[in-house]
Amino acid sequence: MTENIEIQRVKESKISSVDFDNLPFGSVYSDHMLTCDYIDGKWQAPKIEPFAPISLNPSAKIFHYGQSIFEGMKAYKDDKGNTLLFRPLENCKRLNKSAERLVIPQIPEDIFMEGLKQLLKVDNDFIPTxxxxxLYIRPFMFASGNGFHASPADAYKFIICTAPSGAYFAGKVKVLIEEKYARAANGGVGFAKAGGNYAAQFYPTQLAIEKGYNQVIWTDDNTHQFIEEAGAMNIFVRINDTLITSPTSDRILDGITRKSILQIAEDNGIQTEVRKISVGEVVEAAKDGSLKEMFGAGTAAVISPIAGFGYQENDFDLPELENPYAAQLKKLITDIQTNKTEDPYGWRVFV
Known part of the structure; x- marks a missing residue:
């Protein structure tokens, strides 16, 4: 199905209107998108067509039962003009893991990978340097089949859109440790990149913003005594010289940036631990000075340092370090992503 992908090009590119020196994140779109439909029990041939609105019946089940999943990826150009992806097969695997949980048919690897590569070749000039x-990449799948009956749909659509983007976050963020609301629960869909997970985050996040914070630190659904994620990212905590992150579970996303950071940290002499992190431990470490860093990790921001956190009406500031792990690790991972250093792991994929 991917040997000869049908390509319908735009009549006139909008690239001349893109200010590549002042790019917002994820709101300027490339000329084309990849689309592929699941009909009559099988995936059809993918095609590349102009980026444009989608027409759906009001009874499409995505609107009623929320069968919607997505991924987040990036494409880069090195100083020689080569186009690179970072661990794209991991995104394909995770998308299919999410699909299984939401009873969405899994996308074949060749459609995902070859379709993506062809799309990047067509819109190569949109990749910033x-x-x-x-170039932020958004693969997603949703129920396009119709019907008000509460059951999985009989038709689905897979799309990949791209957006030339600048930095996701500027500077450090201040976060609030959540004591009431939960991002996910045992046996739920927290490990999946399901759209509903993120919709449910918006309200408690808005409450935190109204209190003067930028984001929420999610805690476990049962006791709210263990730190789990930072907003829409995995979280790392540095106590003394040990970097700690929570183990993945039904509630915690298996972040690709997260596991890349763990590997790079260990290979560069940084001690790591994957274990539960209690709120009490973090608060005590902040009080006695052993809490050195906290940061979020994810595709969009790569690493987002946390300047301070709030808990039970108290605020705690983190120290300003000369050479924090966050900066070291961000450089190490982005240098691999942009082909500025060796890639001992085979994570880079040239398009």
């Missing part, structure tokens, strides 16, 4: 910028 400015330091810190990249």
């Amino acid at each position: 400015k330091e810190g910028s990249s």
Whole structure:
């Protein structure tokens, strides 16, 4: 199905209107998108067509039962003009893991990979070259089949859209440790990149913003005594010289940036631990000075340092370090992503 992908090009590119020196994140779109439909029990041939609105019946089940999943990826250009992806097969695997949980048919690897590569070739000029910028890639799947009956749909659509983007976050963020609301529960869909997970985050996040914070630190659904994620990212905590992150579970996303950071940290002499992190431990470490860093990790921001956190009406500031792990690790991982250093792991994929 991917040997000869049908390509319908735009009549006139909008690239001349893109200010590559001042790119917002995820709101300027490339000329084309990849689409592929699941009909009559099988995936059809993918095609590349102009980026445009989608027409759906009001009874499409995505609107009623929320069968919607997505991924987040980036494409980069090195100083020789080569186009690179970072661990794209991991995104394909995770998308299919999410699909299984939401009873969405899994996308064949060749459609995902070859379709993506062809799309990047068609819109190659949209990949930024400015330091810190990249082409954000959004693969997603949703129920396009119709019907008000509460059951899985009989038709689905897979789409990949891209957006030349600047940095996701600027500077450090201040976070609030959540004591009431939960991001996910045991046996639920927290490990999946399901759209509903993120919709449910918006309300408690808005409450935190109204209190003067930028984001929420999610805690476990049962006791709210263990730190799990930072907003839409995995979280790392540095106590003294040990970097700690929570284990993945039904509630915690298996972040690709997360596991890349763990590997790179260990290979560069940084001690790591994957274990539960109690709120009490973090608060005590902040009080006695052993809490050195906290940061979020994810595709969009790569690493987002946390400047301070709030808990039970108290605020705690983190120290300003000369050479924090966050900065070291971000450089190490982005240098691999942009082909500025060796890739001992085979994570880079040239398009």
